[in-house]
Amino acid sequence: MKKRSFQFVLAFLLLTGTLVSAQPVDAGFINGDLLPNAPELAARGSYGVGVQTLKVVHPAQVDVLHGSAGQHPKYDRPLTLEVWYPARVPANKPATVTYQSTLGRSNDPKRPLIPFTFQGRASRDAQPDPSGGAYPLVIVSHGYPGSRLLLTYLTENLASKGYVVVAIDHTESTYSDLAAFPSTLLNRALDDGFVLNEMARLSGKGSKSFLSGLLNADNTALVGYSMGGYGVLNAAGAGYSPQALKLFGQMSGGSTALESRTQGSPAYPASPDPRIKAVVAFAPWGMERGVWDATGLAGLKLPTLFIAGSKDDVSGYEKGVKAIYEGAVNADRYMLTYLNARHNVAPNPPPAASMQPGVAADEYMHYAEPAWNEHRINNINQHFVTAFLGMQLKGLDYAKYLTVPTGDPAEGWPGFKPRMAVGLELRHAKP
Structure with missing residues (x-):
């Protein structure tokens, strides 16, 4: 589309208030697509990608938001899950999906809920592809607040490489049902463990679920962002x-x-849980608040990839994420740092709905990084998470991509185009 035509279409959409999708109108760019400078392992894999939504219920959980100390009632805790998986996608069926999400905060009148849609590269309810056997399982946990659709650039990408990926809507912690913080503090690790059990159950031979025989819950990784990182570290x-x-x-x-x-x-x-083999923690929250000490961090013994911004002003960096990395002395651990990035090193780029007239700037800044291109961050995350999980869950020979580079990043890192690793640091420490 010519520049003038694109400007006219954009002006029309803004003036009419029409809801636009997250990708640029002129390029058809969808979250997770490759930029020209994307590193090698960011490319999608060979599998088609299907996606389905599941509803599950965790029975008889402590309702910490009601009652008093020691006198809390129990409730059946509902969870909505989004599952991406290798699929047989017919050639005549568009491999795109429309996701429905929400801006705003349900408990903040100044930030009203604003539904919006955005596109993904998956096929809704597509037939699973069992050709790869029982695929490794990846469980994804969002921030506070957030949603199961916050990292679709990564969840779709991993499914295309032969993983079953399930992302959780953590009840009382999403944009649309946001409640007091104690629920999030208590339930994150509990939700992760329950979902792992549910995936194991649904993948069983006697299950009538589409997941029957499709995944190997004994070969699981946990991925968490912010409060999701807080939860997955505890679960691990x-x-x-x-x-x-x-x-x-x-x-x-x-x-x-x-x-x-x-x-x-x-x-x-x-x-x-011995079924959990690896952890990816994006900007995990809590260290600056004393959530962990040396004894607690010593309990983390699984291979872990930390990803953080050096200017993180939510979870902290030197006394936050980096301190967790340094304190997890019994784990084979890596840390990728985006220099001058703040907290938003994990999510999709800002949706176009956050740029509409009248929408609070906070909705855009909830996703945005001031010094980085968000699509670029997404591609780099795809690359490193692929390398890390490929090593830990599939035994692939990807060690070179996680070898700590020496010298000037401008001279190149394994898998990166020349000059394209500037602004990154990579650390590795063994037990």
Whole structure:
């Protein structure tokens, strides 16, 4: 489309208030597509991608938002899941899907809920492709607030490479049902564990689910962003500190419901679920608040990839994500740092709906990075997560992509085009 025509279409959409999708109108660019300077492993794999939505219920959970300390009622906790998987996509069927999401905050009148749509490269309800056997499982946990659709550039990409990927809408922590923070503090790791159990059940031979025989829950990775990172680290063995329990009690009127997830609790498992083989933690929250101490971080023994911005002003960097990386002394761990990036190093780029007249600037800034191109970040994340999970879950020979480079990044890193690794740092530490 010529520049003048594109400007006319854009002006018309803005003047009429018509809802536009997240990709540029003139290029048909969809979240996760490759920029010309994308690193090697960002490219999609050979599988078609299907997507389905599931509803599950975690019964008899502590309702920390109601009652009082030690007197909380129980409730059946509903969870909505989005599942991406290798699929047989007919040649005559467009491999695109329209996702429905929301801007705003349900508990903030100044940020009203604004439904919007955006496009993805997957086929809704497509027939699964069992040709790869039982695929590794990847469970994805969003931030606070967030949604199961916050990282579609990554979830679709991994499914195209032979993974079953399930992203959770954490109840009381999404844009549309946002509730008080204690629910998020308590339920993140619990939701992750329950979803792992549900995926194992649905993949069983006796299941009538489309997932029957499609995935191997014994070969699972957890991926979390911000509060999702807080949860997946705990689910993987990093027990919370006494300070975390104190903080939780202050926020929840003295409740001790989080105690079972602390390192000192007899109820906290001595080791993580053995089905979990690896962890990816984007900008995990909590270290600056004392959520972990040396004892708790020593409980993390799984291979872990941390991804952070050096100017993170939500989770912190030197005393936040980097301190977690340095304190997890029993894990084979990597840390990718985006220099001068803040907290938004994980999500999709800002949707076009966040740029509409009258929409609060906070909706755009919830996704945006001030010093980085968000599509560029997405491609780099695809590359490194592919390398890391390929090594840990599939035994692929991708070590060179995670070899800590020496010298000037402008001279090139494995898998990067010349001059295109500027602004990145990569660390590696072994137990």
